[in-house]
Amino acid sequence: MKRITILALMPLLVLGQACTDTKENNKTEVQAIFPKGELGPAENFTGNAWNTRLVANDSTYNTVIGNVYFEPGARSNWHIHPAGQILIITSGVGFHQIKGKPKQTIRKGDVIKCPPNVEHWHGASPDTGLYQLYIIPNTEKGIVQWLKPVTSEEYNK
Ligand code: MN
Numbered sequence: 001m002k003r004i005t006i007l008a009l010m011p012l013l014v015l016g017q018a019c020t021d022t023k024e025n026n027k028t029e030v031q032a033i034f035p036k037g038e039l040g041p042a043e044n045f046t047g048n049a050w051n052t053r054l055v056a057n058d059s060t061y062n063t064v065i066g067n068v069y070f071e072p073g074a075r076s077n078w079h080i081h082p083a084g085q086i087l088i089i090t091s092g093v094g095f096h097q098i099k100g101k102p103k104q105t106i107r108k109g110d111v112i113k114c115p116p117n118v119e120h121w122h123g124a125s126p127d128t129g130l131y132q133l134y135i136i137p138n139t140e141k142g143i144v145q146w147l148k149p150v151t152s153e154e155y156n157k
Contacts, residue, residue: 050068065136068131068134078148082116085134089109091130094107
């Protein structure tokens, strides 16, 4: 009898779990300022990084602006911006590292300037995702040069 009751309740337990998950997802999407966008290519990112281009490059502004959502643990490869980049963190927790310097923790409200021609990477922390706005000025000098992936050893150091 007891066994039958448990079996009868199983679908409800599963359903309950599914409802909680949906609620969490909705909360995340409601909090997001911009659309999730498109998944960044695996050759330039480790894990899932979603990109929405907000301002396309043109000859009047020579500036690219966009939003990236890094899922927990996701990060860019090492890369260089020939004219530099400004990051504005709008939600979550993550890391930014310039080659040869210690990894820096970045959070909602932080503004980070990546100097021109400096090798660096950015991404989410292992447990919390990161929402970042990126601004790339002076695009006539170039936008980005992709380099090697950030290894687990580099990421965890
Ligand atoms: Mn960058």
